[in-house]
Structure formats: structure tokens, C-alpha cells
Amino acid sequence: MRYKAVFWDIDDTLLDYIPCCREAFFAAMNELRDKHYVPDSLLSEDELFDLFFRISGRLFSEAKHGLHTIAEVMELYPAEFIASAGYPDEAVEPFKHAFRTAWGKTHTLVPGAREALEALRGKGYRLFAASNSFGHLQRSRLRHADILHYFEDTFISMDIGYDKPDIRFYQESLRRAGLQPHEVVMIGDSMTTDILGAQAAGIDALFFDRRNNASLPEIIKCLLD
Numbered sequence: 001m002r003y004k005a006v007f008w009d010i011d012d013t014l015l016d017y018i019p020c021c022r023e024a025f026f027a028a029m030n031e032l033r034d035k036h037y038v039p040d041s042l043l044s045e046d047e048l049f050d051l052f053f054r055i056s057g058r059l060f061s062e063a064k065h066g067l068h069t070i071a072e073v074m075e076l077y078p079a080e081f082i083a084s085a086g087y088p089d090e091a092v093e094p095f096k097h098a099f100r101t102a103w104g105k106t107h108t109l110v111p112g113a114r115e116a117l118e119a120l121r122g123k124g125y126r127l128f129a130a131s132n133s134f135g136h137l138q139r140s141r142l143r144h145a146d147i148l149h150y151f152e153d154t155f156i157s158m159d160i161g162y163d164k165p166d167i168r169f170y171q172e173s174l175r176r177a178g179l180q181p182h183e184v185v186m187i188g189d190s191m192t193t194d195i196l197g198a199q200a201a202g203i204d205a206l207f208f209d210r211r212n213n214a215s216l217p218e219i220i221k222c223l224l225d
């Protein structure tokens with residue numbers, strides 16, 4: 001075997017980001033309704049979701065290029081959404097809290113994810129998660145998806161102290177795993193954070209190009225020979 005270990009991105013690699021995001025968003029909307037917060041816009045809830053998704057997408061994309069930390073983005077997008085949707089400022093905290101609580105339980109798997117983890121574990125690879133987010137939320141989601149047990153450890157940016165693609169995220173993850181860069185391959189869907197980030201740290205990477213219909217079983221085939 002060429003590698004000893006596989007680092008896995010989580011969102012849009014193992015867990016399907018959009019359905020998870022929708023689920024948490026509508027749970028947060030229910031919370032706002034229960035608390036009698038109403039927006040002064042005439043947008044439908046689906047249109048509000050589109051607005052939320054655009055705002056969070058832009059902020060996460062800016063974070064990939066170093067404009068914000070992930071911790072900052074986690075504070076910025078609820079506030080920006082609440083203001084843009086025309087809710088009162090007091091709705092920010094209830095929205096954020098309800099979204100995060102629901103997010104920690106979202107666990108829609110990307111097709112083939114469990115099979116890929118099973119196949120790699122069967123082959124003897126050490127498996128680690130490597131994701132930008134809150135550690136407790138990502139572990140909770142993996143647990144709800146019943147795939148947490150595949151991972152020897154989880155390297156999540158808020159625990160590690162650096163966000164991908166910062167080379168220090170990868171260096172600290174390697175240190176915690178007791179591995180050298182050439183012993184690891186990173187699998188992820190983001191060219192910036194997963195592929196170029198890992199390569200800058202001397203780690204080989206496999207790009208999971210979901211937009212072009214790549215499949216996980218195909219991607220990992222080269223690791224099973």
C-alpha cells in the first residue's frame with residue numbers, strides 16, 4: 001500500500017451539505033415562528049433559504065481565501081441573513097442557536113460514503129476526518145450518520161486552531177496522528193481547502209469532483225489495489 005492513512009473532508013465529501021443545510025435552516029425558521037419573529041420581507045421560506053444559502057456560501061468562500069476565519073463566518077452568516085431577510089436584530093441569537101442545534105443532528109450521507117469507508121478500513125488504512133467547523137458538531141453529525149466509529153480521530157479546525165487550507169492545519173493533524181506527509185492521502189471536494197491545502201503540506205490528495213458526477217467508489221479505487 002502506498003499510503004498508511006486517509007484524511008477525509010466531511011461536507012460534500014461524506015455528508016451531503018445542501019440537504020443538511022436545508023434541514024437545519026427550516027428547524028431554525030420554526031424556532032423563529034414559535035418565538036413570533038416575522039420578517040418584513042415578502043419572501044417565501046424557500047426564497048429565504050436561497051438567500052441564506054447565498055450569504056453563507058459567499059462567506060465560506062471568502063474564508064477559503066483567508067478573508068475570515070471559520071469561527072468568524074459562523075457568527076457572520078446568521079447575523080447577515082437575519083438583517084437581509086428583514087427580521088429584528090433580537091432574532092439573530094435564537095436563529096443561530098436553533099440552526100446549530102439542528103445542524104449537529106444533520107447526517108444525510110453522500111452516496112457511497114459508508115461503502116468507501118468500509119472498503120478502506122477493510123484494507124487496513126487508518127482513517128481520520130479533516131474538516132473546517134466546530135469539533136463537537138461535526139462529531140455529532142458523524143455519530144448520527146453512524147460513521148464516527150470508522151475514524152481513529154477527528155481533526156476539526158476549531159479544535160486544531162487553524163482552518164484548511166492553512167498548512168498548519170495539516171501539520172498539526174499529521175502531528176496528532178503521528179504520520180509523515182507521504183504516508184497520507186487527503187480526499188475532499190474543495191480544490192482550495194482540500195487539494196491545494198494538503199499538497200502545500202506535502203500530502204497527496206484525491207479530488208472528489210461532485211459537480212461532475214464523480215463517485216466515491218471510483219475515487220477510492222486507486223487505494224484498493
Ligand SMILES: [Mg+2]
Binds near residue numbers: 009010013190
Ligand atoms: Mg467539503
